[in-house]
Amino acid sequence: MNDFLYLAPTVGVFVFGIIILQFFDKKSPLGRGILVSVFFLLTVRYLLWRGFYTLNLATKLTTAISLFIFILEFITLIVPHFELFLGIKRNYRHQEADFWEATVKENQYSPTVDIFIPTYNESIAILRRTIIGCQAIEYPHKKVYLLDDGNRKEVEELAFQLGCNYIAREEHQHAKAGNLNHALKLTNGDLVTVFDADFVPCKNFLTRTVGFFQKPELGLLQTHQHYYNQDTVARNLGLENILGHPTEECSSRLNQPMRDYYNSVMCYGSSFIVRRSALNEVNGFYTDSVAEDYFTTILLLGKKYEVIYLTERLSAGLVPENIPALFRQRMRWAQGTMEGFFVSANPLTIKGLNFHQRIIYLTGVIHWFTSISILISLVIFPLCFIFKMPPLVTNVHDWLSYFLPLMVFQFTIFYRICDNSTAKIVADIYSLILAFPVSLAIIKTLVKPFSGGFKVTPKGICTDKAIFRWNLALPLIYAFISTLSSLIICIYLLFNSESVNSLIVELRFAYSSLEIGIFWNLYYLILLTVAILAFVEKPQKDFYPWLNINTSINIKINNNIQLYGFSYSLSEKGVKISFPDNYSLPLIKHDSTVELHFNELNLTLNGIVKDVNFRSRKVDLLIEYPQLNLSEYRTLVEFLFCSPHRWQTKIVPNEIQSILILLNVVKNKILLFPFQKKQNKLGRYKHLSIKAELDIINY
Known part of the structure; x- marks a missing residue:
């Protein structure tokens, strides 16, 4: 019974x-303030216990190692609290946008805008899509x-x-910033x-x-960035329709509204509007760093302009489409931030910023x-346990009393604090995946700043086979091997009483140290397993993204048979159509020619049947468009990407759901892999028989 009393703090928090989560709305500053304050008190309580009662002081070496790990833990736990406390207050400008929008629509304010x-x-297909989208913006005074x-x-x-107006330059200095500055000299719109x-x-x-710029003090407005393709890590794990875009959404839904409250918004480099004057x-745009957007923002703040954030999904783009592209992007971001120590626009020293702004940028x-x-x-x-030098000495009861309440409370509130954008365990996995490349970029920049240069993130990547990025995964593979070795040693020592005496720690703490070591090794083995699986790139054969859009379609087959269905996935390449249950369908063959009429668009297109999929009582069709003229393509792109309110907030799993989902990923991809392979072989023959009978290819 007494053992359960040590769990009382965990159950209580x-x-x-x-x-608190039930009684307060997620946008309530009071609710956030209570949660953050309790989390901070639990963190301080834990760190005091760690610092005064758990250091392994058995020898000089164990003392040094134990202190070093404690300092790392201290930094990792304390740093987020700065953003959490500042994030209690946030700005949301939807109502303000409604007010300013009315003045623009009534022509009370109509500045010229250069886009x-x-x-x-970038590929022609990607550029064509973006140009058409920009031309479709409903505003008369734009170029x-x-x-x-x-x-x-x-x-x-x-x-x-x-x-579309075309601008090129003979010299290509300063990459993107130089390109933008060159265009500024050749254009004259009030806003850019x-x-x-x-x-x-x-x-x-x-x-x-545009209406926000009626306020003369406003310099730049950044909008929320949405993404229309699948997150690389989530896709590789088979969770593309579940996790969304965790890191990007957390930044946009947690950090930016907080920064907006303190006039410290960070420009993303895209989907923003700035006053030309x-x-x-x-x-112009800052040219002394690869992070031209970041430092241009700081210069505007130094001139006492406001930089604000609108939490509305008014555009959508591409996230990196494979692991190498993801690494390149994050390394460039880290490099740009670190270059702040060496440039004139250093947010810690530049004139004009207030205390809160400097703290936020710090x-x-x-x-x-x-x-x-x-x-x-x-x-x-792991090395500490491999070499029998536990980095902390305590008993399990104290560990349950001090550490477990902190961990459980953090997992309980993280999802809500981040505005339901991601779970703590998912954020930890992304941090593991990016730890090595980001660390490399930081060290390289601090040792030799400005050596990296601006490297464009590749877009429009297609692959027809799975690839294991083992060379990029090597640091995590090493960590997995060392953690697994540490776990095995801890288990062996725990059940071998004679070997316990070899631990460099006070004997009364030996068994508890091993039990805690087993817990941490198991936890990180699970995280590392999922992280390494994310380096197995799934085939990505479609260049054009498929969007989950539901719209009614009339289908005409053989010029006389009329069918009625709904799209469940749509792209510039084709459409996937489902029919109601028990819907009577004629025999549809592969390569049949059909006529599609999209009722919502009042658009008629010719199509070719590429796949017929029978599942339960339903039949799905995959139809591709053989060729589109420019007018048809414009209509389709505007419908797919440019419709107001097209991009909605995705509901992602909470903490418990995320843990279960990730454990299921480990089970399916590793434990059940041999059985799945056997089932796939059996299933293939079944498909072949259906294909032969119905004359369908690629069933």
Whole structure:
């Protein structure tokens, strides 16, 4: 019975957290304040216990190692609290946007707007989509410019074909920032909007944003960034329709509204609108760093302009489409942030910023260093047990009383604090995946700043087979092997009383140290397993993204048979159609020609049946468009990407659901893999028999 008393603090904080979550809305500052304050008190309580009662002081070596790990743990736990306390207050500007939008629609305010699309090596298909989206924006006083820094003939021809202004330059200094500054000299709009080559705006982008600039103190407005393709890590784990885009959503839904409250918003480099006169005051976009967006924002703040954030999904783009591209992007971001120590726009020293702004930018810088802390912990912690030097000495009862309440409370509130954007365990896995490349970028930049140069994140990647990125996964594979070795040693020592005496620790703490070691090794083995599985790239054969869009379609077959169905997935390439239960269908063969009429678009297209899928009482069709003219393609792109309210907030699993889902990933991909392979072979013959009978290919 006494053993259960040690769980009382854990049960107490869990119940308290659930009560607060139920009684307060997720946007309530009071509710967030209570949760963050309790979390901070639990953290301080735990760190005091760790610092005064758990260090292994048996020898000089164990003392040094134990202190070092404690310092890493201290940094990892304390740093987030700066953002959490600042994030108690957040700005949401939906009602303000409604007010300003009315003035724009009534022509009370109608500044001219130049829309810039900087490009370097993106594909024609991606550029075509973005140009059409920008041209579809419903605002009369706009001009769209394609800024080609690759001087490609086919890009110039594309601009001419679509009726888009084309700008190129002979010299290509300062990468994207130089490209934008060159265009500034050749244009004269009152406001400037920038969309990266893969970002497609909604039709109401300008009507929802332009009106804010009636406030003369406003310099720049950043909008929420949505993504229309699947997150790389989630897709590789088979969770693309479940996890969404965790890291991007957490930043946009937690950090940016907090930064907005303190006038410290960070520009993303795309989907923003800026006042030209404000840009002129800071001599255009900042060119001394790869993070031109980040430091341009700081310069505007230094001139006392406001930089605000609108939490509305008014555009959508592409996230990195494979692990190498993801690493390149995050390394560039880390590099850009670290270059702040060496440039004139250093947010810690530049004139004009207030105390809160400097603290917020400082926490942003420190946040990147947690990757180094994670990486070192992955190396050192298992080695401590391998060499029989436990880094902490305590008994299990105290550990249950001090550590477990903190961990449980953190897992309880993390999902809510992050505005339901991700779970703690999912965030931990992403941190593990990115720890090594980010740490490498930080160290490289601090040792030799400005050596990296601007590297564009590749877009439009297709692969027809699975690839294991073992070379990129090597640091995590090493961590997995060392953690597994540590776990085996802990278990062996725990059940071998004679070997326990060999531990460099006070004997009365030996068994408890091993039990705690087993827990941590098991926990990190699960995280590392999932992280390594994310390096197995799934085939990505479709260049065009498929969107989950439901719209009614009339289908005409053989010029006389009329069918009625609904799309459940739609792209620029084709449509996937389902029919109601028990719907009577004629025999549909592969390569049949059909006529599709999209009722909502009033658009009629010819199509070819590429797949017929029989499942239970339903039949699905995959139909591709053989060829679209420009008018048809415009209509389709505007419907797919530009409709107002097209992009909605995704509901992602909470903490408990995420844990169960990730455990299921480990079970399915590792434990059941041999059985799945056998089932797949059996299933293939079944499909072949159906295919032969119905003359269907690619069933």
